[in-house]
Amino acid sequence: MSDRNPESSNLNALNRDVTESILSLLPIPSLVRFSTVSKHWRSIITSLPPSPSPSPWLFLFGIHNTSSFHNQSFGFDPLSHSWLRLPFPSLPSLHLVGSDRFLFSTAPRFSFSPILNPHWRPTSPLRFPRINPLLGVFPASSKLILVGGVASIGGLVNIDDRSPVQIYDSALDSWELCPPLPEAFRSNAHETLSSALCKRSFYVFDVTSCFISSFSLDTYTWSDVQTLRPPGLLFAFLNSCNDALVLGGMCYSDRGFSFNLWRVDQGSMEFSEIAIMPDALLFGLLVDSEDEDDAHRFTTLKCVGSGNLVYVFNQDAHKKYPACVCDIGVENGKCTWRSLPNLPSPLNKFHKLVTFCSTLSITDVFHSDEAHIGFAGLVW
Incomplete structure (x- = not known):
């Protein structure tokens, strides 16, 4: 050449x-x-068609409460097996949520922006302003759903027992108030809930009580609350992978601690085990401390997933944030685990970590010249 x-x-x-x-x-x-x-x-390259089954990236946004200079953001590309340092977006506030190629700022006014080309678009006022709600973007639609969260009054957090469901239509720039989250979830809704959007239903799962219920995007109604607790489960997170519900969580049995993945039937809520993380990877995610027992050291683990991948990472590991990923085999049914490389240095200490996974296409990168300039200047 x-x-x-x-x-x-x-x-x-x-x-x-x-x-x-x-x-x-x-x-x-x-x-x-x-x-x-x-x-x-x-x-x-800019005219390449989207991949029929792209592997989702893992995004990490580290927020420093007092100095925006210390904010950092990263994206992990599973195809190149590498982290990319992303330019940190200028935020309307520190309250950030991410889903489906978009960032969402929830206060003081709800706004959204593409991940790679930050251009914030505020929405009409929420009926019930909320911080840290559960959020899902409707597939092939102009709508998104907000569930629960905590109220913010004059910039202060006000914990109350209302857990509204609000649906936004970006085509109309309007919010619709729907039946609230079932009573069983409301005691600690802003701290212990996990969610997944799967086949026109938005599932809410309590990571400690293991209660689960779904909100139908067609009928706008909640299903009965059920319990989803595999044997020995300590805590878990719900994800939507390849149009199926996948539960990932910590277990304790006679064999000791393990991190397991289960496929969950949407109708019966019955579960079947699909993968167990190798011990070497699991204990490589832990904080090195002799002052804490193993059970406590596992509490900072979290998992997020979509498509064919489930990422497991440590949210509080002395600034290192170690992570691994499981590739859920579709054709052969086999699952493979691998550790992720270290985050690029220098790495700051954060007060809050916002993590989610999302697919990306080349059109997201080249959405505009500004997006291309920003992405081309990344650290590879």
């Missing part, structure tokens, strides 16, 4: 369909670099 005349490279001589097939196999960081080769390559 000629460095002096990229337009005459062998790749440019290939049929466009063949070229697109080759480029579609590359990770996004590689595509960003190759887009700078020539205008011809950039044109091909």
Whole structure:
């Protein structure tokens, strides 16, 4: 390939369909670099069709309460198996939620922005302003759902027992108030709840009591509250992977501690085990401390997942935030685990960690020239 005349490279001589097939196999960081080769390559790369089954990235936003200079954000690309340092978005507040390629700021006014091209768009006022609500973006729709959270009055947190459900339609810029979260979840709704959006239902799961209920996006009604507790479960988090519910959590049995994954039937709520994290990975996630027993050391673990991947990480591990990922095999039914590399240095100490996973496409990167400039300047 000629460095002096990229337009005459062998790749440019290939049929466009063949070229697109080759480029579609590359990770996004590689595509960003190759887009700078020539205008011809950039044109091909920016017009690549979305992958039919993209692997979700893990996003980590570290927030410092008193100095925005110490805020940092990172994205893990599973295809290149590498962390990328992202430019930290200018936030309307410190109350941040993420889902489905978007960031959401919940106070003082609800706003949303693409992850890679921060451009905040405020919504009409919420009926019940909330901090740290559960949130889901409707698939192939202009709507999103907010469940629970805590009230904010004059910038102060006001804990109350109301857990409203509010649905936003971005096409109409309007909020609709729906039946509230069932009573069984309301005591500590803002601290112990996990959620997953799966097949037109928004599931809410209490990570300690193991209560579960679903809100239908078609009928706007809640199902009966049930209990979902596999044997030996200490705490767990609910995720939606490949259009199925997946529960990931810590267990204790005669064999000791383990982190397990279960597939959950949406109708019967019956569960079946699909994977157990290897012990070497599990204990590699722990905080090194001789002053705490194992049960307490596991409490800072959390998992998030979508598509074919479930990420497990430590939210409070002396600034290192170690993590691993499980690839849930679709065709062969096998699950494979691997550890993630360390986050890029220097790494600051955060007061709050916002984590979620989301798919990305090359169109998200090249949404505009500003997005391209910001992404091309990342640390690979």
